Structures are given as structure tokens and as C-alpha cells.
Amino acid sequence: MTFRVTILGSSSASPTPRRNPAAHALNVHEQFFLIDCGEGTQQRLMRVGIHPQKINAVFVSHLHGDHVYGLFGLISTLGLQGRRTPLAVYAPRPFDDILEAHLRYFDSQLPYEVQWHEVETRKHQLLYENKVLEVYSIPLRHRVPAAGFLFREKNPPLNIRKEAIERYDMGIADCAAVKRGEDLQRADGSTIPNDRLTYRPYQGRSYAYLSDTLYSPKAAGLVQGVDLLYHEATFADSDKALARQTGHSTARQAATAALKAEAGRLIIGHFSSRYKDEQLLVDEARQLFPATEAAEEGKSYDIPLHKISF
Amino acid sequence: MTFRVTILGSSSASPTPRRNPAAHALNVHEQFFLIDCGEGTQQRLMRVGIHPQKINAVFVSHLHGDHVYGLFGLISTLGLQGRRTPLAVYAPRPFDDILEAHLRYFDSQLPYEVQWHEVETRKHQLLYENKVLEVYSIPLRHRVPAAGFLFREKNPPLNIRKEAIERYDMGIADCAAVKRGEDLQRADGSTIPNDRLTYRPYQGRSYAYLSDTLYSPKAAGLVQGVDLLYHEATFADSDKALARQTGHSTARQAATAALKAEAGRLIIGHFSSRYKDEQLLVDEARQLFPATEAAEEGKSYDIPLHKISF
Numbered sequence: 001m002t003f004r005v006t007i008l009g010s011s012s013a014s015p016t017p018r019r020n021p022a023a024h025a026l027n028v029h030e031q032f033f034l035i036d037c038g039e040g041t042q043q044r045l046m047r048v049g050i051h052p053q054k055i056n057a058v059f060v061s062h063l064h065g066d067h068v069y070g071l072f073g074l075i076s077t078l079g080l081q082g083r084r085t086p087l088a089v090y091a092p093r094p095f096d097d098i099l100e101a102h103l104r105y106f107d108s109q110l111p112y113e114v115q116w117h118e119v120e121t122r123k124h125q126l127l128y129e130n131k132v133l134e135v136y137s138i139p140l141r142h143r144v145p146a147a148g149f150l151f152r153e154k155n156p157p158l159n160i161r162k163e164a165i166e167r168y169d170m171g172i173a174d175c176a177a178v179k180r181g182e183d184l185q186r187a188d189g190s191t192i193p194n195d196r197l198t199y200r201p202y203q204g205r206s207y208a209y210l211s212d213t214l215y216s217p218k219a220a221g222l223v224q225g226v227d228l229l230y231h232e233a234t235f236a237d238s239d240k241a242l243a244r245q246t247g248h249s250t251a252r253q254a255a256t257a258a259l260k261a262e263a264g265r266l267i268i269g270h271f272s273s274r275y276k277d278e279q280l281l282v283d284e285a286r287q288l289f290p291a292t293e294a295a296e297e298g299k300s301y302d303i304p305l306h307k308i309s310f
Numbered sequence: 311m312t313f314r315v316t317i318l319g320s321s322s323a324s325p326t327p328r329r330n331p332a333a334h335a336l337n338v339h340e341q342f343f344l345i346d347c348g349e350g351t352q353q354r355l356m357r358v359g360i361h362p363q364k365i366n367a368v369f370v371s372h373l374h375g376d377h378v379y380g381l382f383g384l385i386s387t388l389g390l391q392g393r394r395t396p397l398a399v400y401a402p403r404p405f406d407d408i409l410e411a412h413l414r415y416f417d418s419q420l421p422y423e424v425q426w427h428e429v430e431t432r433k434h435q436l437l438y439e440n441k442v443l444e445v446y447s448i449p450l451r452h453r454v455p456a457a458g459f460l461f462r463e464k465n466p467p468l469n470i471r472k473e474a475i476e477r478y479d480m481g482i483a484d485c486a487a488v489k490r491g492e493d494l495q496r497a498d499g500s501t502i503p504n505d506r507l508t509y510r511p512y513q514g515r516s517y518a519y520l521s522d523t524l525y526s527p528k529a530a531g532l533v534q535g536v537d538l539l540y541h542e543a544t545f546a547d548s549d550k551a552l553a554r555q556t557g558h559s560t561a562r563q564a565a566t567a568a569l570k571a572e573a574g575r576l577i578i579g580h581f582s583s584r585y586k587d588e589q590l591l592v593d594e595a596r597q598l599f600p601a602t603e604a605a606e607e608g609k610s611y612d613i614p615l616h617k618i619s620f
Contacts, residue, residue, distance in 0.1 A: 013386070013387070013390050014387050014390050014391060015352065015353050015356075015383075015387070016353075016356070017353060017356045017357050020353070021383070039349055039350055039352075039353075039379075039380065039383040040349055040350040040353065042325065042349075043325050043326075043327060043330070043349075043350065046325075046326070046327045047327050063415065063416070064416075065382060065383060065386045065416045065417075066383075066386075069349075069379070069382055069383045069386075070349065072375060072379055073325075073331070073349040073375060073376075073379045076323070076375045076376070076379075077323070077324050077325070080323050080324050081324060094415065097415070098411075098415050101408075101411045101415075105373065105404065105407070105408050105411075106373070106374075106375045107375075
């Protein structure tokens with residue numbers, strides 16, 4: 001049961017020869033999602049071995065070009081390859097107008113539907129849900145309306161401890177009730193609490209994408225306990241005035257967010273092209289939050305299952 | 311005095327992990343031009359060592375996404391980097407509407423002007439001229455209005471043969487007239503023909519870009535004598551019905567165009583992703599036109615000076 005983030009792009013607005021504009025791919029139980037879609041994303045998907053047709057939905061944080069210019073080529077290519085399955089795109093307004101212009105000028109014959117779902121960037125709400133995953137918007141503070149995303153694997157159903165079935169002579173109806181989380185009502189009038197009868201095979205995993213944004217304690221609070229946090233760190237601490245002015249974070253602020261969120265690990269990215277070596281930014285973040293690393297393009301970050309012992 | 315074509319992208323509409331969408335860079339005497347601008351062109355410029363700010367003008371053959379999606383990221387990045395110099399874009403209608411939509415949604419604060427010049431795709435006409443270069447449109451036959459481009463280095467001024475100055479005792483006024491191409495009128499009433507007095511240090515060089523198009527003898531005729539011809543060769547001969555249906559050429563047709571144009575060399579590209587090895591297409595073209603090679607991305611093709619001996 002995979003839960004894997006693959007970094008496709010990690011530059012800030014001006015790409016460099018080594019770093020591409022923003023895009024992450026998320027694989028949750030072999031269902032694929034894109035988070036932002038900077039220029040060139042379709043080819044970088046191919047290069048990491050994810051067929052672009054596998055993408056179910058795209059989550060766009062905000063409508064700056066470096067987060068969205070790759071979506072138009074992706075939309076066209078999926079059409080050329082004969083896609084019929086709708087593609088869901090979660091993005092703030094006026095993505096509806098932009099999409100309409102794109103379809104008018106470039107893709108009037110598209111053989112599948114691009115279904116826009118509005119992201120209301122000031123609201124923390126459930127955007128998407130399937131059997132195993134929930135995706136929530138996380139309001140951010142940028143120069144234009146922007147939202148981060150929290151991807152939360154659902155907790156799996158409760159399993160019944162085998163020895164409990166024998167000990168309490170549980171029938172089918174008892175088992176069904178206990179699996180739903182109810183306590184066991186016995187014929188003798190006694191009650192056995194659910195947690196003595198069941199266990200969760202593992203805890204649902206989570207990934208949060210917070211970019212582009214000023215440091216926001218509120219956003220950090222909303223991703224409390226996240227296993228893996230991606231937080232933009234466009235600037236070094238010495239450029240924090242510039243960070244504030246442009247609506248971005250420093251590496252130190254990204255680490256502060258990870259601390260506040262009690263994140264498991266932190267990946268920083270969206271680096272300004274002014275820093276020739278991002279180790280400076282990693283070092284600054286690690287002073288506060290040691291489990292930090294710099295986004296590495298083409299690399300996949302697996303979040304292992306937290307198996308619950310009992 | 312450079313005259314150099316660098317291939318940045320050579321895929322057809324669906325890019326592959328190895329081939330990028332259409333874009334060529336042209337360096338004529340250290341002035342830089344882009345021909346088509348598929349997704350990712352700005353980074354591929356950087357990778358071949360051409361600073362995107364050096365681009366003077368962009369020539370767009372037609373408004374299919376694989377030839378133009380990279381222009382929007384390039385426009386944005388040039389602005390972010392503080393460009394003040396206008397950028398000329400030669401493109402068919404409705405590029406004006408597309409540009410207006412782009413600026414409205416993504417680049418309303420652009421610090422420089424994008425100057426659109428209409429390419430009337432049914433006309434063969436001079437689009438651009440500077441001291442050393444002329445660019446002509448070449449009508450093509452595609453599913454949407456499309457034009458190729460002929461880049462023609464101007465012939466350099468005539469030089470006077472040193473021995474002629476002494477032999478005919480030429481004064482300053484004589485020299486000026488002869489350099490303009492006039493014959494020498496001598497005091498004794500005799501006339502010396504200009505070609506006995508002058509020579510051209512070299513012949514202006516030329517490059518033609520014909521993509522996307524059906525085989526067009528008319529287009530081939532309009533690039534007569536071109537030193538280097540890039541012609542699309544989307545399909546193999548066995549798929550020529552598909553080529554016709556989609557408004558594209560086979561490798562054999564590209565070679566036919568090169569033969570008809572009496573081109574010096576032929577580069578083929580815009581390969582359909584169905585061919586795993588483009589050598590098949592090169593082999594087909596070479597049967598008719600041996601001086602054919604497959605476009606190689608990142609490679610530069612220098613056209614050497616034809617020095618004229620006398």
C-alpha cells in the first residue's frame with residue numbers, strides 16, 4: 001500500500017538548468033495525483049515512470065505561471081493520446097476562465113472533460129475523497145489567493161483480535177458491530193470495551209504541501225501531526241525582508257512551521273535561483289528541525305506504514 | 311560571423327522522455343532568434359548556453375500547442391528577470407487574442423512589451439530585416455494556418471580588389487561608386503565592368519524551417535538553394551496515408567523537398583513517438599537525399615562561410 005511523493009519540480013518562479021518549476025506527484029495505493037503543474041511536468045512524469053494518463057486529479061495551489069503552465073501541455077497530450085476519463089482540476093478562480101480560453105484556442109476538440117473544482121483559498125475544507133484518501137485545502141498567505149493541500153490516508157477498518165472472538169464467543173452480528181467500533185454487549189449484561197477487542201492494522205499516513213506562502217502558524221496548525229511536510233523555503237534567513245515582501249518563506253520559517261506542526265519530516269524547496277548551493281538553506285532549517293532535506297528532483301519519498309503493535 | 315542553428319526540441323505533438331516539443335534557436339552574428347517555442351524551451355535555452363534574455367524575436371509557425379506552449383513561461387521569466395527590451399513575436403492570428411488572455415491572467419505587470427507581428431500564412435513575404443539578416447514567411451499546408459521561415463543572411467558589401475585600385479588609378483569617388491556595384495567610368499571614356507574590380511568576401515548563408523506541413527513543392531521552390539533545410543518528417547513512408555490525413559510529411563517527402571530546393575543539407579525532425587528508432591526515417595530520406603540527418607537535441611549546426619575565391 002504505497003504512499004509516495006515524487007518531486008518533479010522544485011525551483012521558484014525562474015527555473016534553472018537544474019531545477020524545474022513546481023510539481024509533485026503523489027501515489028496513494030497506486031492512484032496518482034499531481035500537485036501543481038509547472039512547465040514541463042508531462043515529460044518529467046514520463047521520466048520518473050508515471051504515465052501521464054494515470055493522473056486522476058490535479059491540485060493547483062495558485063495561479064502563478066510557475067505552478068500551472070505545464071497543465072496546458074498535459075491537457076493537450078492526454079487528449080492526443082485518446083483519454084476519455086475526465087480529469088479533475090482543483091484550482092482557485094479564475095481557473096475557470098483560463099481553462100475556457102485554453103480550450104477555445106488550443107483544445108476545442110478535446111475527447112475528455114476537464115472538470116474544474118473551485119478551491120476557495122480562505123477555507124480549510126475537504127476537497128476530495130475516495131475510498132482511501134481525503135484531501136483538504138489549507139489557506140496560505142501569498143500575493144495572490146493560494147492554498148496548500150493536506151493529503152490524508154484514511155485509517156483502515158478495525159480488525160478484531162482473534163483471541164477475542166474465542167474468549168467472548170462472538171457471533172457474526174457481534175463481529176460486525178465491533179468492527180464498526182461499538183463495544184460488545186454480552187448476553188450476561190456485561191460490556192467489553194471496543195479497544196480490548198480490536199486493533200487498527202496501521203495508522204493512515206499524511207502529506208502536506210505548503211507553497212507558496214509566508215510563514216503561517218495557522219497553516220502549520222492545520223497540518224498537525226503530518227508525516228511528511230513539504231514547505232517552500234524560497235529564501236535564506238538573511239533575505240527575510242525579501243521573503244516578506246514577495247509573500248514567501250525563509251528556510252528557518254519552513255522549519256518553524258514543521259516544528260509547530262510536529263511533522264515527521266520536512267522537505268524544503270521552491271528555492272530562489274540566487275542560491276548556488278541550497279545546503280545553506282538546509283543548514284538553516286536543520287538548526288530548528290533536524291529532519292529536513294532539500295527537495296531532490298526525480299526522487300521519491302515513501303512514507304512507511306506505521307504498523308500498530310498490540 | 312556565426313550562422314548557427316541549435317535544435318532545442320524535435321518531437322511531434324506528444325513529447326517523449328527523449329524528445330522535446332518544437333523549438334530551434336538561431337544565432338546570426340550573435341543575434342539570437344527563436345523558431346517555435348514548445349513547452350520547456352526556456353530551460354533548454356539555458357542548457358545549451360543561450361541566455362533567454364538574448365532572444366530578439368520569436369517566429370511561431372502555427373498555433374498548435376506543441377509549437378507555442380513554452381512561450382508563456384519564457385515571457386514570464388524574461389519579465390521576472392527585469393527585461394525592458396521589447397520582444398517581437400511573429401505568429402499567425404489569433405495570437406493577438408491568446409497573448410492578450412495570457413497577459414490578463416498571468417503577466418499584467420510585465421515590465422517590457424511583447425510586440426506581436428502578424429504572419430499571414432498564405433503570403434511569402436519579408437517579415438523581419440536587420441543589417442545582416444532577412445526573414446521571409448513560407449506558406450505551408452497544415453490543418454491550421456501555418457508558415458515556415460527562411461532566414462537569409464544578407465550578402466556582405468563588395469570589396470575592391472587591391473590590384474584594381476593601382477591599375478586603374480582609382481580615386482575615392484571611383485571607389486565609392488564601384489563599391490556600390492557600379493562600373494568604372496574612366497577619364498579616357500572607357501568602362502571597366504564592376505566584376506573585374508570587386509569581389510564578395512563571402513556569400514550570404516541561409517536556413518529554412520518547414521514544419522508542420524504536407525509536402526509542398528511550392529514551399530520547396532521558395533527556399534531554392536538554401537544551405538540548411540529543416541523539414542518535418544513526422545511519419546515513415548508506410549504511414550503516408552496518416553501523414554496526409556494529419557497534415558504532415560513522411561521522411562521521403564522531406565527528402566523530396568530538399569531535392570527540389572537543391573538544399574545543401576537536410577535535417578529531419580518532428581518525429582512521431584510511434585517510431586522507437588528514427589534511423590528508419592533517416593534511411594528513407596537518404597535514399598533520395600544522402601545529406602540528411604536526424605535532428606539531435608542540444609546539437610548546433612554551423613553553416614560555414616562560403617568564401618569566394620577569385
